[in-house]
Amino acid sequence: MSLLTVGTIAFDSIETPYGNVEKVIGGACTYISWAASYFTENIHLVSIVGDDFPVDELEELRKRGVNLDGLEIVRGGKSFFWSGKYHDNMNNRDTLITDLNVLADFNPVLPEASRSSKYVVLGNLTPSVQSAVLDQLDGSQKLIALDTMNYWMDVAMDELVKVISRVDLLTINDEEARQLSGENSLVKAAQVIHDMGVTYLVIKKGEHGALLFSTDDMFYAPALPLSQVVDPTGAGDTFAGGLMGYLANTDDISMNNMKRAIIAGSAMASFCVEDFSLNKLKAVSMPEIKERFSKFKHLMYFDMI
Amino acid sequence: MSLLTVGTIAFDSIETPYGNVEKVIGGACTYISWAASYFTENIHLVSIVGDDFPVDELEELRKRGVNLDGLEIVRGGKSFFWSGKYHDNMNNRDTLITDLNVLADFNPVLPEASRSSKYVVLGNLTPSVQSAVLDQLDGSQKLIALDTMNYWMDVAMDELVKVISRVDLLTINDEEARQLSGENSLVKAAQVIHDMGVTYLVIKKGEHGALLFSTDDMFYAPALPLSQVVDPTGAGDTFAGGLMGYLANTDDISMNNMKRAIIAGSAMASFCVEDFSLNKLKAVSMPEIKERFSKFKHLMYFDMI
Numbered sequence: 001m002s003l004l005t006v007g008t009i010a011f012d013s014i015e016t017p018y019g020n021v022e023k024v025i026g027g028a029c030t031y032i033s034w035a036a037s038y039f040t041e042n043i044h045l046v047s048i049v050g051d052d053f054p055v056d057e058l059e060e061l062r063k064r065g066v067n068l069d070g071l072e073i074v075r076g077g078k079s080f081f082w083s084g085k086y087h088d089n090m091n092n093r094d095t096l097i098t099d100l101n102v103l104a105d106f107n108p109v110l111p112e113a114s115r116s117s118k119y120v121v122l123g124n125l126t127p128s129v130q131s132a133v134l135d136q137l138d139g140s141q142k143l144i145a146l147d148t149m150n151y152w153m154d155v156a157m158d159e160l161v162k163v164i165s166r167v168d169l170l171t172i173n174d175e176e177a178r179q180l181s182g183e184n185s186l187v188k189a190a191q192v193i194h195d196m197g198v199t200y201l202v203i204k205k206g207e208h209g210a211l212l213f214s215t216d217d218m219f220y221a222p223a224l225p226l227s228q229v230v231d232p233t234g235a236g237d238t239f240a241g242g243l244m245g246y247l248a249n250t251d252d253i254s255m256n257n258m259k260r261a262i263i264a265g266s267a268m269a270s271f272c273v274e275d276f277s278l279n280k281l282k283a284v285s286m287p288e289i290k291e292r293f294s295k296f297k298h299l300m301y302f303d304m305i
Numbered sequence: 306m307s308l309l310t311v312g313t314i315a316f317d318s319i320e321t322p323y324g325n326v327e328k329v330i331g332g333a334c335t336y337i338s339w340a341a342s343y344f345t346e347n348i349h350l351v352s353i354v355g356d357d358f359p360v361d362e363l364e365e366l367r368k369r370g371v372n373l374d375g376l377e378i379v380r381g382g383k384s385f386f387w388s389g390k391y392h393d394n395m396n397n398r399d400t401l402i403t404d405l406n407v408l409a410d411f412n413p414v415l416p417e418a419s420r421s422s423k424y425v426v427l428g429n430l431t432p433s434v435q436s437a438v439l440d441q442l443d444g445s446q447k448l449i450a451l452d453t454m455n456y457w458m459d460v461a462m463d464e465l466v467k468v469i470s471r472v473d474l475l476t477i478n479d480e481e482a483r484q485l486s487g488e489n490s491l492v493k494a495a496q497v498i499h500d501m502g503v504t505y506l507v508i509k510k511g512e513h514g515a516l517l518f519s520t521d522d523m524f525y526a527p528a529l530p531l532s533q534v535v536d537p538t539g540a541g542d543t544f545a546g547g548l549m550g551y552l553a554n555t556d557d558i559s560m561n562n563m564k565r566a567i568i569a570g571s572a573m574a575s576f577c578v579e580d581f582s583l584n585k586l587k588a589v590s591m592p593e594i595k596e597r598f599s600k601f602k603h604l605m606y607f608d609m610i
Binding site for chain 1: 322489524526527532565606607
């Protein structure tokens, strides 16, 4: 099934305890598309870059089955730039620079062929822009996922709640779930957020894994403990990409299949963090991905007598 | 099999977003013994209280199969007192008062009958006191577990590493594992800590669950997401009590059985936090405990196709 992803493409400069990288490839759409491309080939990407963005990176995406008709390339424009520094424990980071550049005027226009995509991932963007994307869909979607962050809860809560009510799956972190719902308990937070209109809530907890809530069931996927986490940047988007790619491939949105999709997302995220930028994500093989699925199964398996 | 627990018995005054309680029953030994008593009857408790400690609380423990011959009751002495306040998210707390009282002079003497206990849990105490307990054991133990905290890493690291080298299972939280090992990655931290001489490392992550490491395997047990966490005090000790009670009952220290024991500990901890003090832990039934085991199984189960 076809998958549409709308969001940022960026240059990132990143400092972690394991090193620094300057102006490497980043952005939600990039991570989502690469992760999804291991599961499905029919991907539409809608984003914006300046003409400073390397053509060969786009060519690589095309070769992975990503349709770039919806990518706006602004002549003379500069691509979105983000710079951040991670603390020693890798769970916290400081944003050093955010240069929106061409992203400041991003008004996504969906190419005709992408409007009937059965699966849609909206990366973290201004809620009104996310709404404008939904307006262009043809209504035939099977599952629409939306990512957002605390910033929009602070400055545009009404708009955000409106766009959340129009999607099927929401991905946020635990503190954001608490802020959005006003509830400390994640179980109660999930109830409040389900009442906003979403069928599935995924609470991302970074190194502690992810929680999936349907209206009457829940599932916990740990993050795989790793010998070395080099750079957590993009892990959340990679998780969403793996999850949605898996769903687009299997075309089954039951809770049981959502659980598998969460594992697929967790497995892809576990590769993402092992190197800077897309380095590991680009190099991984299907046997390695399947081996990681098995590691998750083993990590979580016990037989109770 | 027999289980020996050595540690504190206390009065606690606690403030959480859900209310305040004054001078309720607390202490590591109390939580450990109550949790373990659902799985095994042959429990020796070694601790110290003042004669201000309510006799009926001790009688209740006796009825649960807990032998109190090793409990020193200091005439005219006051029991250990701790007071703390939890933040809104329940993951952080401030200690308001620590009155050691009779605990300041705690030199545990093991009754003869307890020295051959096959399973031993040493609650968080001065490492030199924990060592003095080990000196009194007869050497026939199958598994000795030790709990400790960052404070001892700050002020008595050498003594602590010495006592760790003498036990089989260590329980600490994730930040403590990082401090003890000097490694950010929990996988690497586990390797360093295994090299100190322990067979099993349990990393407690509070609301994010627990990680179990043997030298060549790992297991992740999430915490059960709950509608209401009233008071996290004692959850770690309850976890240790459930774990060790399960082991004492099944008398199997293989990694596969350790995984089940971790679930038993997690289940008991999930009851502990649903009310203040021992209130919920005292009231729970075996069918409720088994139902909670099933909830953990369901929370973690997926079939990968």
